[in-house]
Amino acid sequence: MxxxxxxxxxxxxxxxxxxxxxxxxxxxxxxxxxxxxxxxxxxxxxxxxxxxxxxxxxxxxxxxxxxxxxxxxxxxxxxxxxxxxxxxxxxxxxPFEKPKQLRHVGKIEIDQSTRFEELAQDTSIGMVATRFIAAFVLQRRLKRHFDELFRLHGIPKLAAPVLFASSIVAGLQHARVHVSRLVIDNEYTGYEKLIESIIVSSFPQAAVAFKHVGKTSPSHHAALPKLRPSNTLVKRLSLTDLSQLFQLSSITKDRGKVLPRVYTTLPASRPYAITIGQDxxxxxxxxxxxxxxxxxxxxxxxxxxxxxxxxxxxxxxxxxxxxxxxxxxxxxxxxxxxxxxxxxxxxxxxxxxxxxxxxxxxxxxxxxxxxxxxxxxxxxxxxxxxxxxxxxxxxxxxxxxxxxxxxxx
The missing domain is CATH 2.170.16.10 (Hedgehog/Intein (Hint) domain)
Structure with missing residues (x-):
């Protein structure tokens, strides 16, 4: 044989x-x-x-x-x-799971309200395409949770771009859409490759581009509760949604504090101490x-x-x-x-x-x-x-x- x-x-x-x-x-x-x-x-x-x-x-x-x-x-x-x-x-x-029936939407434009590093307010991700409009909300308590997690791992500057990209992935998964192109507001200059890698890990077919979307764009309006249309799909993201996207199973709580697992030193070619964009x-x-x-x-x-x-x-x-x-x-x-x-x-x-x-x-x-x-x-x-x-x-x-x-x- x-x-x-x-x-x-x-x-x-x-x-x-x-x-x-x-x-x-x-x-x-x-x-x-x-x-x-x-x-x-x-x-x-x-x-x-x-x-x-x-x-x-x-x-x-x-x-x-x-x-x-x-x-x-x-x-x-x-x-x-x-x-x-x-x-x-x-x-x-x-075990292979047959993909659920997806809605083909082509290009999606994405913007956020309130940056992820602003911990006193919720953040919304607005997504707009032809016949599709949605907003995905990450509550402030979860933002603080992840900010503390990244800080304790010694990578506080990665928290905002990683949460931004991971929330996009979680939102697209909830929306059950097949997207060929994403146009994302350039919120985190210098982290474009990181954000793209997180998204492409879960949506390998999607081409990702960054540009200044602007305050008059439909995606910006979708991200703002006072401006979004009444037909907007609104969904709060949970800890479970984001725990599918990076390594949280090793994190424990003790007396109200988040305690990270001690990771081994990584090769220089692997710059990130968390697992991104994967189950x-x-x-x-x-x-x-x-x-x-x-x-x-x-x-x-x-x-x-x-x-x-x-x-x-x-x-x-x-x-x-x-x-x-x-x-x-x-x-x-x-x-x-x-x-x-x-x-x-x-x-x-x-x-x-x-x-x-x-x-x-x-x-x-x-x-x-x-x-x-x-x-x-x-x-x-x-x-x-x-x-x-x-x-x-x-x-x-x-x-x-x-x-x-x-x-x-």
């Missing part, structure tokens, strides 16, 4: 061997380097996802395998991550799904800007031809982070013979997540009356994936 592989230029994050014990053991800057899979050797420690805790951890490479030339696909995410992979290579993905409640409902069965707008697990696992939309998946391929076997977790995308590995000791035995005994247990696809190198569980393999599910973990138990005979 064909192996589950990636191409030789796939970058894995390898832990550097420290020369000094004085280095910060939690520093990503000092401890990790990106190297092609062809440079990996047995004994190296690479970044891998612990599915029980939902954290990225170092794990040891058992073997590196040359899998020969195979047909490969290119998988592209909305955030620009790319990996070339065989079609049967599994990736951790959310990031942690990797809780993922299923290992073959690349060729992934769908556009399905979400897969990736390494987020804050160093945590997050979901990101699939933008494209297509065949590109025959290439040389490789794979690794990772101890314990049996997955790796390739080009910042979570991918399963080949597990050489995990092939189970099922002939004459429909209920394998438990010899070793590996929590690898449940799968809705047939695996070429790994069979788990028992056989039903139709001859199909049925996973043995014994429990759910924080990650939301089922523990699969099997025995190698």
């Amino acid at each position: 064909a192996g589950q592989c990636v191409t030789g230029d796939t970058k894995l994050r390898r832990r550097r061997r420290r020369k000094s014990k004085a280095q910060n053991p939690n520093s990503k800057d000092d401890d990790w380097e990106e190297v092609p899979i062809t440079a990996i050797k047995p004994g190296d420690e690479i970044l891998s996802l612990n599915e029980e805790t939902g954290e990225f951890v170092p794990n040891t490479v058992n073997q590196i395998m040359d899998m020969g030339e195979q047909e490969v696909y290119e998988l592209v995410t909305a955030g620009g991550k790319k990996i070339r992979t065989t079609g049967n290579h599994p990736y951790l993905a959310l 990031t409640f942690g990797v809780k409902r993922g299923l290992w799904t073959e690349a060729r069965n992934l769908k556009i707008h399905q979400r897969i697990a990736v390494l987020g800007h804050n160093g945590q696992p997050v979901w990101e939309l699939v933008k494209a998946i297509y065949k590109i031809g025959i290439e040389q391929t490789y794979d690794v076997e990772i101890d314990s977790t049996h997955n790796f982070v390739g080009n910042d995308i979570v991918a399963h590995n080949t597990y050489l000791g995990g092939a189970v013979s099922i002939a004459g035995n429909t209920t394998p005994e438990i010899d070793s247990t590996y929590d690898i997540g449940s799968s809705t696809q047939r695996w070429d190198a790994l069979y788990v569980g028992s056989i039903n009356t139709e001859g199909h393999i049925v996973p043995t599910i014994t429990g759910n973990y924080d990650l939301g994936s089922a523990a699969l138990h099997w025995n190698s005979l």
